[in-house]
Amino acid sequence: MNLKTIMAAACLPFLAVPGVLRAQNPIVQTWYTTDPAPLVHDGTMYIYTGHDEDKADFFWMQEWRVYSSQDMVNWTDHGSPLALETFEWADDRAWAGQCIERNGKFYWYICAHSKYSKGMAIGVAVGDSPTGPFKDAIGKPLYEDGSWANIDPTVYIDDDGQAYLYWGNPDLFYLKLNEDMISYTGNLTKVAQTVESFGAPAVEARKKGVKYKDIYTEGPWFYKRGGKYYMLYAAGGVPEHIAYSMSDTPTGPWKYMGEIMPLQDTGSFTNHCGVIDYKGNSYFAYHTGKLPGGGGFGRSVAIEQFRYNADGTFPIINATKEGVAPIGKLNPYQRVEAETIAFSEGVKSEWNSKTGVYISEIHDGDYIKVREVDFGNQPPHRFSASTSSALRGGTLEVHLDSIGGDLLAKAIVPHTGGWEQWMTVETEVAKPVTGVRDIYFVFKGRKGCKLFNLDWWKFTGKKEQQDVIATTVIPETNVPGNEYPRLDKENRAYFRFYAPQASSVQVDCCGKKYDMQRGADGHWTATTDPLVVGFHYYFLVVDGVSVVDPASYTFFGCCRMSSGIEVPEGEEGDYYRPRQGVPHGQVRSCTYYSESQKEFRRCMVYTPAEYETSPKKRYPVLYLQHGMGEDETGWSTQGRMNHIMDNLIASGQCVPMLVVMDSGDVQAPFRPRPGKDVNEERALYGASFYDVILQDLIPMIDRTFRTKTDREHRAMAGLSWGGHQTFNTALPHLDKFAYIGGFSGAIFGLDVKTCFDGVFADADSFNKKVNYLFLGCGTEEQMGTKQLTGSLRELGIKVDYYESQGTAHEWLTWRRCLKEFVPHLFKK
16 A cells, blocks of 8 residues: 555544444444454454554554453444564554354454564464464564565454465465464465455556546455355555455456445545344444544444345445444443443443453543343342542432433442452442433543543342342351351352452452452452362452461361361262261371471370270271361361261261371472472472371381281371372381272372382282272262273272362362272271
8 A cells, every 4th residue: 555645544534423422333432443353252253453553653562452242332342452562573563353162262463564574464362262362373573574575464263274365565465374274384375466356456557547447556455255265355556445355266267256345435545344143133244433533543343244246245334324224232230341332432441460351541521332231020139330540539320211311320430549449339220211221321520531431330130239148158267256258159259358448358269269358348359250168268468468268167288277168968968067966086186206307296096986985896997187288177177077977977987086187297388409400309398297197106106006006007198299298208118007098199100010129019918908089079070090990900909099079189189088998998
């Protein structure tokens, strides 16, 4: 494209169309957006765009953006997951691109100026979701040759799996991509342009003074439909319209078919299109200059709905203010991101790594419109929104159907302590409303200054509002007298924490962090996703510092004192619960002196209920070890060992026995010393325990309690790293142990023929010495337990294998393993 022509076209005055802000097009008003590339994935329409900078005088573009919708009128801003900074080789001109999915990965093809070749180059980024994060897939351009023609890539995967990547201005090129989507086979092919194929010959063959039917310019969009291949493109030079060609094969020959969007008042001298089918409708995306301040270097994406002609050709499509009709509804009774917008005036979106995308630059008189809000048959009761303000706050009004429509709710936004210090404001709904309506968020406050930010909003129905306490239960892990946390029927956890001076609070539960929202009363609240049943550690993260919740009992886990929440199973979990009518044993805390370590230590000892009433009886002993980052209390608190033993003994499923639990000396995290061999360091982790159990613990237990002291009445088992310690203790000392169990044991890389001085090499000898060997794990963890079992069985080793269905590396897995293990002990 000729630069002088571009600049002349850019200088054409843009006259705002009266009432344009009441329209549906352009679909994004918070930023200028360009070069739309639609993608449908998992029931959602995504639009990938470029971004013109405000007040630009050329295509100074720095990033790419993503928007999504499920109703085609409300578009959610996902920010900019891709920018020039993503590509080390790129230094300017983040121009058009397209994203496509293959084998669960998302490949975003872009063009940018290369600081190496000094021309435009084609790059590719990859992500695991349609909204990223994305990274440079190969760390260099996919294709560059120093040419400025390498712009506007478009990609399509044909029915046979072959992917094609087209691009170019003023010539059209293509590559055949390999299945990995980040490399290609063969050489770059230049598509022949003729009057028949594209309305005019290639640039070098055009004759001066000849008026051609059309001229391929740039911005190709390639796809297949109904057995035909379509190539849409910006045509005619400057200003541009949209035309297309068709072919019976993915590489031509092409036949020029005519114009789709003729020249008209779009407010932009360029155009760039993308076409897609979604929910039974066909959509044509393009860009205009129709936002205030817009024009040739301030473009905005718009969408039109259309129908193909009966023969598969395109009708003429004209740009409209009205845009497309809605094809879905929005649920106001769930959290709705503030950046989900049908139309807006004045506001901008921003992003940070903690909050994500939110709405900012809110001033007096600005508004956000949201369409097709379905209130259902029952009116909402309350309205809440997450807001922040470093200065003076303002008022958030919610109106029905227009800026001046009936007032639905009015919330006062106070000073919250900072632009990113969020507070949830709430208010009663002022007017009953049902059915499907449009709503307008109208912002008011002092004139001329920024008022506040908005992260999300939500309406609450009366039924939902009727006291969370009435529809939830208190978990047994709460300190008595504390109403929170709570659990609902779907096992969502509700947290509440009072910290009026805190700037930010999160709940860290099951490996996921949930942002808590601050209310005006200083209480922070959050609700989790549904949690799996069983015991889970959790923490509160207050202003970046991880602390325990004072409302929860504490448990030693994760290498520290932790909060915990027990998500109850149904009746299937009764085996680890105390039961009426079942005699209960005791868990004793025993302090003893360790000669091997020259220190006092503590162990926990379970004695069965009959221990005190049968003074002449001696008992077998199970030594039971915890995992990494836990201690000797783990099995009797998180593991419910005592209740499991009580119930199994009372039912006659296992013999009465003592269970001894000592520290494995692995409370602190594993930290190999700098410069040391990691495997050697790992062998030292918790190694002090081996001397403790053999030289100190077993002798102390046999002196202190009425035990049977021979190997036939001694067993050892452990979970995770405790399983590792069990193998390292018991297998070299089969003169002391006849029963062995590993629960998700950290036992990796064993050569079963040679490990532990070849203890498994003679299967007959091993099977005679070890009365019972048990290995168990959860179906959702990858500890290698099943593979180890198979290797042992191939040698002839007798080993029982158990899988806990649906559980991972967690206490519910180990409770179940203990339940399966102990009934086999001491019965020979």
